[in-house]
Amino acid sequence: MHIYKRKQIAERVKLDATALEAVEAGFAALGRGEVEMPPILSMNIAESNGEVDVKTAHIRGWPRFAIKISPGFFDNPKLGLPSLNGLMLLFSAKTGLVEAVLFDEGYLTDIRTALAGAIAAKHLARADAHSVAVIGAGLQAELQVAALRLVRDIHEVHVYARDHTKAEAYATHMRAHHGLPVTVHTSAASACAEADIVVTTTPAREPVLRWSDLPRGIHVTAMGSDNPHKNELDPTILASADLVVVDRLSQSQALGELRHVPALQREVFELGSLIAAGRSLRSSAEQISVCDLTGTGVQDTAIANYAARLLEGV
Amino acid sequence: MHIYKRKQIAERVKLDATALEAVEAGFAALGRGEVEMPPILSMNIAESNGEVDVKTAHIRGWPRFAIKISPGFFDNPKLGLPSLNGLMLLFSAKTGLVEAVLFDEGYLTDIRTALAGAIAAKHLARADAHSVAVIGAGLQAELQVAALRLVRDIHEVHVYARDHTKAEAYATHMRAHHGLPVTVHTSAASACAEADIVVTTTPAREPVLRWSDLPRGIHVTAMGSDNPHKNELDPTILASADLVVVDRLSQSQALGELRHVPALQREVFELGSLIAAGRSLRSSAEQISVCDLTGTGVQDTAIANYAARLLEGV
Structure with a gap:
């Protein structure tokens, strides 16, 4: 041993x-x-x-x-x-x-969580995605961006965090350690406006992202919620997005974003099934895709x- | 660490x-x-x-x-x-x-499982219990008897196992290592006939003990079943015994003996509640008590x- x-x-x-x-x-x-x-x-x-x-x-x-x-x-x-x-x-x-x-x-756990975000983007984001918005300024806000660079040619970062000082510190750190230009925003909407991919990395208990925050063609990865009390996405996002994917249906329903939209009537895919089927869900550059990650065994x-x-x- | x-x-x-x-x-x-x-x-x-x-x-x-x-x-x-x-x-x-x-x-696990059997007998068996029957001839057949000696003055052992050779080997081992007289039986009924306490220690998937096997005043500990497929006690035992106790209701119903009698309509106590309340359930030397142990965290x-x-x- x-x-x-x-x-x-x-x-x-x-x-x-x-x-x-x-x-x-x-x-x-x-x-x-x-x-x-x-x-x-x-x-x-x-x-x-x-x-x-x-x-x-x-x-x-x-x-x-x-x-x-x-x-x-x-x-x-x-x-x-x-x-x-x-x-x-x-x-x-x-x-x-x-x-x-x-x-x-x-x-x-930090590594595999960041990689799951990259894997979601690999299969769901536009092939030419190059700009990332990050909501939150913790460790995953950094690792998710680093992981996304493995699957897309990321060359600009936008950040919004409730604590502006942390967002500024994040920007300084990302510039120094990852050589990426980072813009600090004062709202999620403003951070998303110029982004091809947005990743929510918060422990929020109330939505940090609304449908109206999302430009056409964006891919959303919500990786924060992993217990019944956490919730990052406004229910309208899951109802209105063109494509909704989760890591595991039962988990997303029990402790992820799907928990907060119990009446959702639409097809929801599991990320693994798409990968196994070699299936690309996105069929246009205008579609908005969402992936909720709860973290799986x-x-x-x-x-x-x-x-x-x-x-x-x- | x-x-x-x-x-x-x-x-x-x-x-x-x-x-x-x-x-x-x-x-x-x-x-x-x-x-x-x-x-x-x-x-x-x-x-x-x-x-x-x-x-x-x-x-x-x-x-x-x-x-x-x-x-x-x-x-x-x-x-x-x-x-x-x-x-x-x-x-x-x-x-x-x-x-x-x-x-x-x-x-x-071996130790705490044997001790749970002793704790059940301490609170449920007759105070003058001195004879134990064991169904099964594995490690717990030995440890349960050894643990019972901590709470009762055990001075005779009866064993029945489906494999007669193993029962003989068990008897030899118990005589040598525990200095106890052991009688090998050819049926559970015969082993129980002279016992004050019987412990079932098998991985059986069909009952190894029937109501008619039990003399008045005996205490039964069923410690083998710990998954939905295992079953040591005939349902009539749980229905007919004077006192029925389990380590944890939810576990006994999901993977213990209670799983096999879903329609059982009677009071079932949890062992911990009896201990906490300092409550002695047994009120006569004639009562038959049963305790199902599934093993708890x-x-x-x-x-x-x-x-x-x-x-x-x-």
């Missing part, structure tokens, strides 16, 4: 094309019906403003499955600790024996297997 | 009165409504005849919660490996940080906290 720490993992696993390929293979297997993926186990620890989620999935034929444990303790910053944490365990799918423990402290099994292969030097 | 292996853990954690007290405290907290315990996460890995269960619980006010991962891969014996395996992780209930990993390979959190305290020398 091997034990790996965050530093080792972060040195080997990068936001790059091979990592994207690994996560995309997970989505494709899900779309082909080759994945066993039980509902997320979730527990609240009210007295510490904490929660813990456990996700898992097995991809038929893969040698190992991962179990990911993600604690989120939101008073941690007061103690000088990060809110999010966690680890992944890799088990042999033949014997059930633990083969590796990845004490990644959430690093692999199959992404964890895919990235953990990929990380272990790199760490073992395979 | 501390990492402990099975050998270290087994050297410190024994089937004794303090371990029993720790697990009983978990049941009592559950009974007082002080436990957050989400449904079990369960995944099948059909191609390897495997499954993996994840259990957790947090006891309000306790410093740590455990997450237990239990793989069961039933073709492992063909490879010279045990079917059951697993580990427990202990997290700070204040910060969500991992504080200990107990690579116990199922040892602590609160037992895991209780035993893992206890084990870590011993290992850390607290």
Whole structure:
């Protein structure tokens, strides 16, 4: 059994094309019906403003499955600790024996979450998309843009965050570390006006994006909502968009954007099914596409297997 | 963060009165409504005849919660490996940080399962119970008897197992290692005839015990069934017994004995509630009591906290 720490993992696993390929293979297997993926186990620890989620999935034929444990303790910053944490365990799918423990402290989750956004854009955004709007100014606001560069020739970034100071800091950081021109906006509408892709990366409990904010032809990825209380998209967006896609229907209905539009009467696709079918949904440069990502166990099994292969030097 | 292996853990954690007290405290907290315990996460890995269960619980006010991962891969014996395996992780209930990993390979599960049987008998069996019948001849057939000695003055054992050779081997082992007289029987009825307590410890998918097998005054603990396909007790037992108790109603209904009697119309108690209320259900030496144990996350959190305290020398 091997034990790996965050530093080792972060040195080997990068936001790059091979990592994207690994996560995309997970989505494709899900779309082909080759994945066993039980509902997320979730527990609240009210007295510490904490929660813990456990996700898992097995991809038929893969040698190992991962179990990911993600604690989120939101008073941690007061103690000088990060809110999010966690680890992944890799088990042999033949014997059930633990083969590796990845004490990644959430690093692999950050990576696979950013890659899912890139995979959504790869299959849904216009081929000539080059301008990204980001709502939110946290770590995913950075990683989503970095990941999008793997699938589209991104050369301008627009940011809007409720906290203007954080948006300014984000812009400075992105210019310095990613060499991208970044414009700070004072509204989501203004940030989206010039964008081909918009990614919402907030823990919002009320919509941060409205239908009227979206120019024709834009692709929207909503990656923030992952529990029943979170909600980034105004219901009119899901009702009015030309194309609506989610990572997993049952999850989006239980804890993603679909939860907030229970009466929605329209076809909603799963991202994995589109990939598996080699199907391009977008049929014109004018269509508005939306993808809601809640985060799935199959992404964890895919990235953990990929990380272990790199760490073992395979 | 501390990492402990099975050998270290087994050297410190024994089937004794303090371990029993720790697990009983978990049941009592559950009974007082002080436990957050989400449904079990369960995944099948059909191609390897495997499954993996994840259990957790947090006891309000306790410093740590455990997450237990239990793989069961039933073709492992063909490879010279045990079917059951697993580990427990202990997290700070204040910060969500991992504080200990107990690579116990199922040892602590064996212990807390045996202790639950003893706790059930402590609160339900006659005070003068001294004779135990065991149905099955595996590891729990041994541990359940050993644990019962913590709460009752057991001085005779009766065993019945479908495989007579295994029952004989069990008898030899119990005589040698526990100094107990053991009689091997050729039917469950005959084993129960002289017993004050009977424990079923099988993976049976059809009842191994019928109402007519039970003498007046006996206490029955059914500990084998822990998935929807398993079933040790004939429905007439649950319908006819004077007292019916389970570890957790929702679990017994989903994957324990109550699943097989959906139309049962009677009061069913939870073991923790009885302990919390200091309530003795048995009111006569003639009553027949039954307790169905499916195995709960609160037992895991209780035993893992206890084990870590011993290992850390607290």
